[in-house]
Each structure stands twice: as structure tokens, then as C-alpha cells.
Amino acid sequence: MQFKDQIDFIRQHMKRNKLRVATTILAATMGCAFLIVLASIGFGLHQTLTDDVLNNNLVTEIEVAGKAGEETDLSPGEIPDAEVQQMREMQHVAAVVERNRPDAETKVVIGERSTYSNVVLSSMEEEQKAGFGLSEGKMPANANEVVIGYHTADMLLTEAEQEKQEKGEEVSGFAGSLIGQTIELQLTPFMNEGDEKTEMAAWEFVVTGVAKEPAKDWMTDTGVYADSSWGAIFNEELNMQPGYENILVYADDLQNVGGITNALKEDGYYVYSVTEELGTVNVFFNALKAGLIFVGTIAVLIASIGIFNTMTMAVTERTREIGVMKAIGAQPKLIRKLFLMESAAIGVIGTVLAVVISYGISMLSNWLIPIIVMSSLGEDQPEDFTIIISTIPWQLVVIASVISIGVAMVSGWNPARKATQIDVIQALRQEM
């Protein structure tokens, strides 16, 4: 029998038992939709957390926190320059930035205005390669030029403004652009045990650029980014120990972060990257999603009882017809195939409907739940609700379809097998 005729054959049979087939399809749809919607919550939460991790990190950044030594571990500052250079020469490494923070309290002063800050000493050339972003101006071309943080100007206040701010009043900070302005950087070493007092020293720098706005609204950047050559000058002038240093390796692409991270780990470095954080998140959420899919599969299995029942009744009702078909020359495998196709058709129709309904429920929940949650919290900005309640990636659709159609076919297997075993003589004796 040609495939088109087989489809036609099962379509005719399904049409004859419209109500029963429709209710079975409904059960299959509900089971599959339950599976998809349930698992979509896991996928939604996973995406929320992944987005959060990716938004809070420069995704191509790998932090080198130290190295395992023979006797003691090395801090980032103790890693030899030759090894840092080796990191720069690794494949897919765009830049390696060594950032140093002096062990001192830092203040930025311009005229009557001042603010506490933190100095980041780094190679401006490497920072540029690493994709250091500016909101205005340009990167420093010589050692007495600096880039300031995005919020530094806003935080530069007079004493009167500082008092107002302490009282909770609004203050505006430095008006206009700091580009081209000369700022004074005052460093006062932190007191160590045994120190009675520490001396302050000051240096002047010209501002050439303002760093780009931090990714998150709640982050404040009041930093001063200066050339790394100042580290030795500050330490010598103020008699300080080398400050805290960290090494940041930048990959040329997100997909190479994992490879570089693993290579550095193999070389004994303690590293941290977005792939590490996502790895832990992924393990947890993959387990959660698997659990939700398992629970959803139970609903599909319950629906499969309906399919089994429908197909068993179909075989019982059509015993005489099956007998006639066998008598006039239909192969047992054709009869089995026709019944399997019928149960698969129930599964396919149920799955297609379930996917459409699930997308509808997913969109509705992502629209409605933030409104309900935010209004219950007294907020009127649902867009501030950043949690994705439900998302249905194509992988979930494929998994649910395979489970749903597979279960439907397994449910139809036994009735189909029974159909092939029908005795022609007994079947022909049945009344119409």
C-alpha cells in the first residue's frame, strides 16, 4: 500500500471515531503541554541567571587569581613577567592586563572639589587591546595622563555640598567635562601595625578620557586609571609595599574562553572566568530541567493510557475489518503499521497543539506574572521585573516532541501487535 493511501486509510478511521480520537488527542495535548510549560520554567530561570552572569561580567575576561607553587602558592603580583608574557602569546588571547591598586587611600581633587577614589594602575596599551571602553575622550598617550571613572565628575563635591549630601539633599557634582582638566591625586598610605601616622603625597594628572558607564545601574565607577609605571613611584615616595595586583586575560571570543581557562588551569594557575561560573549554574539548572522534564513525562505517560485505550478499542471494534483485510491479502506488517501510524498521528497532532498552546501560555505568563508580582509589591513598573518566568527553546520542543510521539507509539504498539495476531476465521465470523 502506498504511503498516501496509508495516510488516507488512517484519516478515514479517525474521522469515523471523531469524538473518541478528539478526546485522546486532547489528553495527549494536555500531557505534552504540561511537560513543556513545566520545563520552560526551568529553562526560564536558567536563562535569567545566565543573562545575569553575562551582564555582570565581561564575558571574555579570565581572572588569574594566582598560581600553585612548589611550596607556597604565588599571588598574582608574584607571577613572573615572563609567564605573563607567555599568557599574552597563547592562542586566542587578545590581551593580558596587570592591574595594580596602591595600598593607599586615594583622593581626587580639582579646585575646591574632591572625592575619594581608587587608583587602577595598568598598561594603557594592553587595556586598549582588552577593549577598555570610553564614554568620551581618548586613552592616555603619556604617563601623566589618566582616564577617570564614569561617575568621578558627579562625585567631585565641595565641602558644603558634601555636608548637604550627608543631610540627604541632592547635589550635582562637577559641572561640565573633565577632559583636558588637571586633577590632583592625593595618596595616603594605609596604616600598618606600629605606624603612628602616615604621610600624604600628591601628583597632578591631565584627564584625557572618561570610562564607559558600568553595565549595571547600581555600580559606581569613581576610579582613576593611570599608567602602571606610577606603581614604583608611589611605592618609593610613600614607602609602601606593592599593592594588590590582579591579572586579567582577555580572550578574542567568548567561545575561546573555556579553552584558555582550561589551558591556564593545566599550567597550574588559579583562574576564574564566566565559563566557570556558568558551569556551576549549568550543572544545577540542567539537573533541575531534567527533573522537571521527568515530572512532565509522567503527565505524558498518563495521557498514553488514553491512547492505549483508544487503540485497543479500535482494534476490538475493527476485528472483522482486520480479518477481511488479512483475507484479501494485507500483510501483517501493513496492519501493524496502520495502527502504529494512527497512534503516532494522535501523538503528532497532540504535540503540535501542545507546542502552540505552550508558547501561548509561556508568553502570557511572562506578560502577566510580572504585572501581578509588581502590583502586589506596590510597584507600577513591570519592566523592572527581570526574572524570565518561562522560555521555550527549540531543544525543549524537540525533547517534548520525541517523548510525546515516542510514548504515543509505544502505547499503540501492543494494540497494533494484537491486530496482526487476529485470526481471520474468527474475525470473519463476527457480525457487522
Add this chain to the structure above:
Amino acid sequence: MITISELQHHFKIGKKGNERLVPVLKGVTLEVGNGEIVAILGKSGSGKSTLLHILAGFMSPEAGSVLVNGQETSALKESEQASFRLANFGFIFQNFQLMPGLSAFENVELPLKILGMDEADRKKKVQQMLGKVGLQEVSGHYPNELSGGQQQRVSIARALITDAPIILADEPTGSLDSETEKEILLLIQSLNKKLGLTFVIITHDEEVAAVADRQYHLHDGELVKGEQRHAV
């Protein structure tokens, strides 16, 4: 064409553990030639349906053999038997055995669908066949919209559609009135003459058996040769 040799078969009767064997066929031997009409007469329970079922391959004999066009049918597997039936046999049943959900046209078309024939060729062939049995007018009717005679004509058309050389008829007029019975018997005779088809008719009715070239009586599992053809 058909050679039945020393066919033996028993049925088990009684409750499990207390069964007894009842012989149904006791060494039946029969030869049917090409283009012959052979009638097997017998009372209810005489074993005539069992003989037809073995001949059709619906069941296997306990002993003996059935050769159809040189092929030992009891040696075939179930799937091979299905293909063999499709190629060699057409069936006419007492209760017509039409598919209630299919129209007259679709019922006749069914064996060709099973055969895998193209739709265009199939439709043409079914139209011609319905013409031969005089059912063109009612081709779109469903079995419950047809008279007994019309249903049996549909059944005959379905038996002939695959060009099978042998038609096995089990009480072909058993559900029909005498007028319609005559019509159907004339149709069988006409098809036998025009198409040279071989008919094996199982019946308890002497009048039906009268259309046959040769008649046999099955009595207590033994086959006895009866009368030759005389006019219907």
C-alpha cells in the same frame, strides 16, 4: 491448478483437560482444473468451510497437502501466504464482508490499494469492474445503502479486481433471496465463461451447486463425487 491430497484435520471439543478430537477432514483428495466451477456440497458441520479455510491458507492442515499452481501453500509463512492470496485468490463471502466505512467503489478499490497500484490506474480499473457487475450507478453508496444482491456484486467485484485466477466462494448466495440468488449465480457463470476464472463454491444448497461443472459432497469428512452440471 489446485491439487488437494489426503487432507486430514481434527477439531478439539470439550473443556480443557477433558478434550476429545473430532475428525473434520478424513483424507480429502481433490483436483480442480483451470476455468472449472467446482461445488463442494455439505450439511452444516460437514467440514466444507474447514476445507475452504485450508485451501485459502487461513489455517494449516494436520496432514496432507494443498498445491495451488504448483505451490505448496501450507509451507508458506504468514506474510508469504498473504501475498500468495492477493495474487491467486478472490473471495466471495456469505455475509459479503464489506467495509462499512467505505463506499462500494472504495471497497472494490481496497485490494488494489493493498497491492500498491497507482491511483489513476486503480480508479480506471475499479470503474470498469463496477461496470462489469452492473454497479456503476451506486458506486458512491455505502454498504448499508445497498441491497443484499448489490452488496454481493460489490463483493464479487472486489474478488475479481486483482485478476486472481481462482475465486473461492463460501455460501455466496446464503444471505440472498431466490431471485437475487439466480442473478448472482448467472453472474458467476458469465464471469467463468468470459474470463475463464476458476470457482470453488462451498454451499449446502443443491441449486447453487447446480451451476458447477463438478459437484462433490462432503459427508463425515469424506469427499464423494456428485452430479455434473445442469442448467440453472
